[in-house]
Amino acid sequence: MNRIENKNKEYFSDKFQRTALQVQEAQAKLITNAAPLTAEEVPLNQSYGRYLAQAVYAPHPFPAFNRSSMDGYAVIAEDTEAAGNGHVVWLEVAEVIPCGAVASRDITPGTAARIMTGAQVPAGADTVIKLEATESRVDSGITYVGIYTPQKAGEHITPIGLELEAGAMVLPEGKLIGTGDIAALAALGVANVPVRRIPKVAIIATGTELLEVDEPLAPGKIRNSNSPMLEALVREAGGEPVMLGAIVDDLDLARSKVQMALENYDLVITTGGVSVGDYDIMGDLIREQSGEMLFNKVTMRPGSVTTSAIRGGTILLALSGNPGACFVGFQLFARPVIGLMQGAAQPYLPEWTALLGAEYKRANSYTRFVRARLEIREGTVYAFPAAVDESSVMVTIKDSDCLIVIPPDSGQLSYGDKVTVLKLPGEIRG
Amino acid sequence: MNRIENKNKEYFSDKFQRTALQVQEAQAKLITNAAPLTAEEVPLNQSYGRYLAQAVYAPHPFPAFNRSSMDGYAVIAEDTEAAGNGHVVWLEVAEVIPCGAVASRDITPGTAARIMTGAQVPAGADTVIKLEATESRVDSGITYVGIYTPQKAGEHITPIGLELEAGAMVLPEGKLIGTGDIAALAALGVANVPVRRIPKVAIIATGTELLEVDEPLAPGKIRNSNSPMLEALVREAGGEPVMLGAIVDDLDLARSKVQMALENYDLVITTGGVSVGDYDIMGDLIREQSGEMLFNKVTMRPGSVTTSAIRGGTILLALSGNPGACFVGFQLFARPVIGLMQGAAQPYLPEWTALLGAEYKRANSYTRFVRARLEIREGTVYAFPAAVDESSVMVTIKDSDCLIVIPPDSGQLSYGDKVTVLKLPGEIRG
Numbered sequence: 001m002n003r004i005e006n007k008n009k010e011y012f013s014d015k016f017q018r019t020a021l022q023v024q025e026a027q028a029k030l031i032t033n034a035a036p037l038t039a040e041e042v043p044l045n046q047s048y049g050r051y052l053a054q055a056v057y058a059p060h061p062f063p064a065f066n067r068s069s070m071d072g073y074a075v076i077a078e079d080t081e082a083a084g085n086g087h088v089v090w091l092e093v094a095e096v097i098p099c100g101a102v103a104s105r106d107i108t109p110g111t112a113a114r115i116m117t118g119a120q121v122p123a124g125a126d127t128v129i130k131l132e133a134t135e136s137r138v139d140s141g142i143t144y145v146g147i148y149t150p151q152k153a154g155e156h157i158t159p160i161g162l163e164l165e166a167g168a169m170v171l172p173e174g175k176l177i178g179t180g181d182i183a184a185l186a187a188l189g190v191a192n193v194p195v196r197r198i199p200k201v202a203i204i205a206t207g208t209e210l211l212e213v214d215e216p217l218a219p220g221k222i223r224n225s226n227s228p229m230l231e232a233l234v235r236e237a238g239g240e241p242v243m244l245g246a247i248v249d250d251l252d253l254a255r256s257k258v259q260m261a262l263e264n265y266d267l268v269i270t271t272g273g274v275s276v277g278d279y280d281i282m283g284d285l286i287r288e289q290s291g292e293m294l295f296n297k298v299t300m301r302p303g304s305v306t307t308s309a310i311r312g313g314t315i316l317l318a319l320s321g322n323p324g325a326c327f328v329g330f331q332l333f334a335r336p337v338i339g340l341m342q343g344a345a346q347p348y349l350p351e352w353t354a355l356l357g358a359e360y361k362r363a364n365s366y367t368r369f370v371r372a373r374l375e376i377r378e379g380t381v382y383a384f385p386a387a388v389d390e391s392s393v394m395v396t397i398k399d400s401d402c403l404i405v406i407p408p409d410s411g412q413l414s415y416g417d418k419v420t421v422l423k424l425p426g427e428i429r430g
Numbered sequence: 431m432n433r434i435e436n437k438n439k440e441y442f443s444d445k446f447q448r449t450a451l452q453v454q455e456a457q458a459k460l461i462t463n464a465a466p467l468t469a470e471e472v473p474l475n476q477s478y479g480r481y482l483a484q485a486v487y488a489p490h491p492f493p494a495f496n497r498s499s500m501d502g503y504a505v506i507a508e509d510t511e512a513a514g515n516g517h518v519v520w521l522e523v524a525e526v527i528p529c530g531a532v533a534s535r536d537i538t539p540g541t542a543a544r545i546m547t548g549a550q551v552p553a554g555a556d557t558v559i560k561l562e563a564t565e566s567r568v569d570s571g572i573t574y575v576g577i578y579t580p581q582k583a584g585e586h587i588t589p590i591g592l593e594l595e596a597g598a599m600v601l602p603e604g605k606l607i608g609t610g611d612i613a614a615l616a617a618l619g620v621a622n623v624p625v626r627r628i629p630k631v632a633i634i635a636t637g638t639e640l641l642e643v644d645e646p647l648a649p650g651k652i653r654n655s656n657s658p659m660l661e662a663l664v665r666e667a668g669g670e671p672v673m674l675g676a677i678v679d680d681l682d683l684a685r686s687k688v689q690m691a692l693e694n695y696d697l698v699i700t701t702g703g704v705s706v707g708d709y710d711i712m713g714d715l716i717r718e719q720s721g722e723m724l725f726n727k728v729t730m731r732p733g734s735v736t737t738s739a740i741r742g743g744t745i746l747l748a749l750s751g752n753p754g755a756c757f758v759g760f761q762l763f764a765r766p767v768i769g770l771m772q773g774a775a776q777p778y779l780p781e782w783t784a785l786l787g788a789e790y791k792r793a794n795s796y797t798r799f800v801r802a803r804l805e806i807r808e809g810t811v812y813a814f815p816a817a818v819d820e821s822s823v824m825v826t827i828k829d830s831d832c833l834i835v836i837p838p839d840s841g842q843l844s845y846g847d848k849v850t851v852l853k854l855p856g857e858i859r860g
Contacts, residue, residue, distance in 0.1 A: 100639025180828030183659035191644035209530025214621035229613035398610030
């Protein structure tokens with residue numbers, strides 16, 4: 001009973017009277033401490049999902065040559081002018097140009113070259129006639145192509161630099177590399193891609209109540225679902241999770257483990273131990289230690305107790321132990337930090353306007369981030385708030401495509417009202 | 431010149447007069463040949479991005495016990511009825527229940543238990559009073575809690591089974607496992623997750639014109655951008671790419687390499703060699719070999735030459751060598767096959783209705799899949815077609831969020847017209 005007797009007014013006021021920051025204020029404090037990590041080069045085939053450490057410019061025009069877009073004959077347009085009205089123009093086929101080959105001679109008036117899709121159009125030729133629109137005959141060992149209709153210059157030729165001029169910016173710094181980017185990098189000869197080092201993110205859970213996933217249930221205990229969820233979230237955000245296990249509510253143990261993590265990893269995320277109970281060791285730990293406290297209360301639901309501090313230059317982010325609050329706290333705070341460390345140009349969740357798919361009554365004095373499903377109906381985006389949205393609720397996380405942002409004191413919101421939503425990673429399957 | 435002389439009417443009619451299938455018809459032929467692979471179990475932390483091989487049901491209710499959602503005191507609501515109007519009800523604090531602990535005795539009238547957020551509410555108690563709404567005093571070694579206002583039963587208690595009843599389906603078969611699913615699986619003790627084996631997908635490029643990414647440009651040649659793009663696309667779709675390199679336009683070499691791939695991998699994707707030129711070896715290969723031809727022409731742009739056959743039970747999918755057509759062909763045909771092999775419930779690209787962000791004039795007799803950017807403006811989805819959309823164009827792939835489906839003979843489409851779009855993987859950054 002000693003701990004209860006020891007409570008006094010200072011203890012309570014310290015725990016309860018935290019200075020609350022707005023979400024954007026808290027994010028701003030984190031941003032200034034989340035510098036991009038060092039750049040490195042990775043082989044192109046390992047670059048998917050990484051962020052470009054510098055802009056990529058075209059070292060040459062693309063296409064690099066005038067390219068035939070048809071199988072047919074490269075000719076001089078002027079030579080075809082006499083064709084038509086039953087008159088066939090016959091041109092001598094000087095050679096055959098497969099893809100990847102180069103003509104041995106220029107096209108001169110009266111000659112043509114058989115050319116394949118994708119091959120370089122020979123000098124002199126200014127148009128390509130489709131194979132199907134021609135016929136061929138051989139006379140004294142010489143092949144001739146017959147052309148029935150006149151054709152303008154430039155047809156079926158993709159000109160040099162159509163897609164990219166030399167020196168053009170192809171991909172900006174900080175871009176998340178996707179499949180189309182890989183095609184562009186390959187075409188331009190970028191075999192090694194400049195990216196930022198992947199942040200190593202330590203994950204620590206606190207709580208005497210926690211069981212491992214493979215342990216049988218025991219009275220009063222719950223399985224630790226936050227650590228596996230955070231592991232997947234860190235990976236989804238591009239980081240490398242380092243699992244440091246769950247620790248019981250022991251201040252000494254927590255102190256030494258957190259200190260070790262801060263010294264060895266780029267970011268330390270904890271879950272649990274930040275509310276106002278007797279065993280909220282992360283709160284105690286952050287209060288007792290030296291170093292800069294960034295915030296220990298945010299005007300948001302769920303996750304108002306989200307806490308962050310800097311120790312030796314490294315961010316310690318203490319998320320709520322409530323699964324819903326842990327998830328929201330990760331998306332609002334950890335995700336942008338992990339993105340910024342990789343130099344991401346757009347580290348935050350995309351922000352959309354959507355229409356409420358159902359009424360929502362729970363507005364209160366803090367900004368609420370409500371888990372919701374999205375549906376696109378006839379070109380309009382609807383957001384359907386989860387029926388049960390307590391911070392402790394875990395099961396609705398899996399069904400959510402976005403977080404609806406409900407500003408403080410919104411009053412009752414109705415079907416069709418416009419709301420801001422933060423799009424969560426992944427495809428909408430409504 | 432021999433090859434040109436050898437051309438005759440049968441050759442032309444065979445190459446040009448293919449029987450064209452609609453996209454859905456071609457997809458249907460593939461589906462019947464894309465059976466789910468065998469199931470296997472993977473540790474929970476490797477299950478992200480896999481597809482569930484069977485539905486998961488809750489083995490126990492969740493929460494598994496009546497859980498306190500506050501730090502405070504577990505009491506009997508009836509005991510608090512006398513509180514209020516200056517009268518404080520004092521209850522004897524029988525014990526302290528931290529998270530993870532279980533009360534040693536029931537709560538009886540006149541008694542209370544100090545309880546932490548997340549702890550199991552002791553039998554007898556039916557409400558939890560917030561710590562901040564109480565005071566405590568010690569008298570003769572016994573601790574008492576003082577209560578100022580009456581409180582109803584059920585407050586601050588999350589009842590057993592609120593989120594999930596025992597036996598409830600938590601996740602359906604074929605679901606793509608995301609971060610929220612991992613939390614649910616962890617909470618329910620699913621340490622090993624039933625998923626389908628990852629399909630091994632062989633990727634072969636054809637073309638004498640192809641350079642490796644790290645080779646310097648040479649006249650008439652292009653770097654092979656399709657193979658790295660396909661490698662990333664296969665991985666994005668959940669498959670394991672197996673890179674079999676680029677082969678020059680040599681029928682014998684192609685035959686033996688494709689045969690080897692068909693015998694060793696779950697799916698074989700080639701790019702190039704399927705149009706109507708002289709060196710279109712994939713077309714020649716498929717014509718000459720025994721086995722079932724699924725299709726060799728699809729009424730779509732780009733990628734009408736997309737070809738598929740079955741050899742020894744394995745799908746051979748021959749995509750166009752044009753980057754834009756290769757990309758579209760992958761998304762329409764390869765992606766669903768790779769998904770179905772993993773048992774995906776939703777193997778196709780999500781289909782949305784959007785409003786055209788700009789006029790579009792290029793409708794023709796085939797269905798056109800136009801690369802486009804998406805923007806969400808005030809709750810409405812707009813699709814902006816890429817300015818240059820030739821099948822040969824590579825650079826617009828990276829800027830595309832979706833493919834606009836333009837049905838045949840649509841005529842000119844205007845700003846604001848409703849169109850169907852196929853959402854490509856990844857986040858919209860409009």
